[in-house]
Amino acid sequence: MAVVAAAKVRPVWSADDKLLVAVVAAASLFLAIFLLFPLTTLFLESFRDQRGAFVGFANYLRYFETPALVGSLWNSVWTAVVTTVIVIPAAFVFAYAMTRSAVPGKALFRAIALIPILAPSLLPALALIYVFGNQGMLRNLLFGHSIYGPLGIVVAQVFYTFPHAFLILATALSGADARLYEAAEALRASRLRVLRTVTLPMARYGMVSASFVVFTLVLTDFGIPKVIGGSFPVLATEVYKQVVGQQNFQMGAVVGVVLLVPALFAFAADQWAQRRQVAVVGVRAVPFVPKPRPLRDGPLFLFCVLVSVLMLGLVGVAVWGSLVTFWPWNLTLSLRNYAFGTFISEGWGTWWTSVRLSFWTAVIGAPLVFVFAYAMERTRKGAVVASLLRLLAIIPLAVPGLVLGIAYIFFFNAPANPLGFLYGTLAILVLNSMVHFYTVGHLASLTQLKSLDPEFEAVSASLKVPILRTFSSVILPMSLPVLLDVAIYLFVNAMTTVSAVVFLYAPGIMPASVAVVQMDEAGFASPAAAMATVILLTSAAVKGVHVAVDDWLSARTQAWKRR
């Protein structure tokens, strides 16, 4: 046989290939326009002066020569570190109680611990002001210290970040392999030794991950320092002051980039930790079921009660404060603070704006994120683009809302941008929220898609069924619960977020969360608390509907899930 090079194969594209590549292209375009280009513009803008001329590092030099600005960086970092150091052990013990003990009332404790997620970050801060503020009932307990400043910031952040840390740690701890514990017991290891050699190593990467998440949340949160920071400057309030107060966009860009650096660092470390986490739980793991042990469960139960009381207390104070006629002189209850029209021109309209914003973010965002994730995961062509896109899709997690907000100003407000018509509309708020919270939905979708048999599409192709039909009759029905989860996540976050939208709202479309900031700034603390309560109730109601729909869905799909 003559040795001739075998013919190269140039695969023909099927209709399915074309469709998937088209969706991947659409996803690339979406993330490029609404994430990559704005961030690039922000980055370039930090090297320019007001007139747009390139000035190199001049803006950065000015930044580091201004003591107030550099001080705010340091303040941000150390309050974030202190918060992390407090939250992680507390959340770990709580998560341990929920996953590794026989404490009664776990469902209730869990629900209470998650309340802060449903409210804007300002809510705990407002509550702290009621209790320890200038007119607070317990301000004497602070022995002359002021709640306005680092103390208030740290305490409020602890409440705000607790559920985030708890969720991560609970996930890390719940993946326990009972066989490891049986092996340790069979080898007669003491309980302390089991904790040290089995439990803690297993949760190690969860702790790293949770630490970085908390650190980043505190570093980039705007609401809490705005409300309770007083004259204590942090990065987030500084960037707001530069951009909104002084219209100094260039310095705003610099602070944005500076803010991005630690966030990106934390993000990279978190990615590293998460990759390690995967290997811990094997496929054949036997779930761990804790047995009652009073000596362990008793103290843990008390701890859970304490956390719950603090959580409920703080939320309760905010709600109560919002119902009080005039704090602290007239404590009779009334709905006076809920007549938002008397405090802010858009009144209840801000709530309606938030509902519309959240609704569209959820209804458009969830299917979009899922379809994009599906195309990235399943496309057979353009694999390189798809993998770059997967990288791009996790970047929003590292980008603080404030940075994204300023980046949107630079990009969409530029006169040359044909998409400029979006600026100042509800649409840009929706798009911004979708991108800001993109990553969690993307990762949830990927996890779901990975749990589906990768050969569904191959079987469909062999049966000559177009991929669109398999997607709509197999993939989608099976992924509905996840899709719903993502939608609710988007809704709640769009409802409570302040940081990005505070730069992007326009008259007539002020979201409720921004109204909280505005009313608080104008001295209307109780109406601000009232609005925060309304936001909390809205999120909670949506969450309640979610649970009901989820039950209905799982009842409907019972037939094919039952073994």
Add this chain to the structure above:
Amino acid sequence: MEGTVVRPSTTGKARGAKPSLVVERVTKRFGAFVAVDDVSLVVGRGEFVCFLGPSGCGKTTLLRAIAGLDPPDEGRIIQDGRDVSALPPSARDFGIVFQSYALFPNMTVAANVGYGLVSQRKPRAEIDRRVRDLLDLVGLADQAWKYPAQLSGGQQQRVALARALAMDPGLLLLDEPLSALDALVRAHLREEIKALQRRLGITTIMVTHDQEEALSIADRVVVMNRGRIEQVGTPEEVYRHPRTLFVAGFVGRMNSLPGTVLDPAHIQVGAVQFTCRAAAGRAAGEAVHICLRPEDLLPAAPAEVGTRLAATVRGVEYLGSIARAMLDAAGLPLVMEVQDSALRRLALRPGAAIEIVVPADRVLLFDCTE
């Protein structure tokens, strides 16, 4: 088209008049890794072929290249005279069953089997009839309204098979279809698949790493290793006349020892000289591998001709119908397989002495370079 096809020597003989599938110099790379390396093969119409090899040998990659799921980088794949090398799976003509079955969990058995038919916009009644026939064929007519999760593994496998056959494909591809099942179900389904394939006369390729499965089910076995085909042949050919040391070691059990050619009739292995037909034509002093099947070591009887060895039993592995005896034959470690009846008769137990015979025509030789 068949006339122009070059048939490399490895392809063996195809059964049918016209080949159903011709694989010609197919190469598939994943980055720097060559998963399938310049492989050629002809599969006859109605033939049952097994790709056999260890994991990572390229057998599944080759199957997926034939299906178009992972199109090859180079080479040609011709199915029924049509060059399909570049076509996507949907433009090819095959049915496939995966190891995971990939049944749609949210659809009933009937909906799964009829999934492809519905897309063809056939009349409802016709689809129903076809689905019923297919479920009859695999013996699941009474399970039509169940969901996959409510069926046993073996039943799910049959549903997957019925679904793969629904579109009347010219080629049936089975990717380790039995490896997720219990041993008993596996053996049973193996027979059923073979019977079904005979009845339908459908050209079938099955990938497996289980040599017993391959030998029992296939018309021809394609033994693969490191992306290349080592040997193609009937189960008997592959077992009795392995072409390479790899095939000898992978298919069935083998005593494999290094030796040296003494003369065209004898091989020196340690202190033993084996009489050996296969040595003819080899130069004296050549280093070789000598391979002996455990069942070819025979308890010495006066009538047996061959190399006689005095051995000591080191241990016995009892397997029911047969037993394996670990022997020390003049310093050579050898494994011998005997029937249970022979085991009783010979009273093999550790420490026992036994004389064995190795027939000269049962000694296999391979080059040392392999």
